[in-house]
Amino acid sequence: MCLYEDASDALQEAITHWPINDVDDLPQQGNGNDCGVFVMKFMEVVLSTKTVTWKELKNWCEEMPTFRAEITANIFRAFSNVIESNDK
Numbered sequence: 001m002c003l004y005e006d007a008s009d010a011l012q013e014a015i016t017h018w019p020i021n022d023v024d025d026l027p028q029q030g031n032g033n034d035c036g037v038f039v040m041k042f043m044e045v046v047l048s049t050k051t052v053t054w055k056e057l058k059n060w061c062e063e064m065p066t067f068r069a070e071i072t073a074n075i076f077r078a079f080s081n082v083i084e085s086n087d088k
Contacts, residue, residue, distance in 0.1 A: 003015065004016060027042070027060040027061075029060075029061070030061035031061070034061075034064050037064060037067050037068055037071060038060065038064075040067075040071060041060065041067050
């Protein structure tokens with residue numbers, strides 16, 4: 001309900017008309033600690049792939065340490081690029 005209320009002022013179309021797709025074999029978060037990493041990785045896959053084969057991604061919980069390291073490296077790399085561009 002909060003999403004509907006927040007989106008009502010931000011979007012021209014009512015999100016209540018958006019289709020809801022039931023997708024089989026989505027990776028599931030296995031704990032209460034990795035929600036941010038899980039969402040970031042989920043969005044990365046969705047945005048970078050035309051066809052997602054979720055069955056191939058079922059072991060996400062085992063891969064969370066790697067995902068955290070990748071995200072951290074990307075953040076530091078981006079931050080380093082910002083600092084370099086400001087020094088020029």
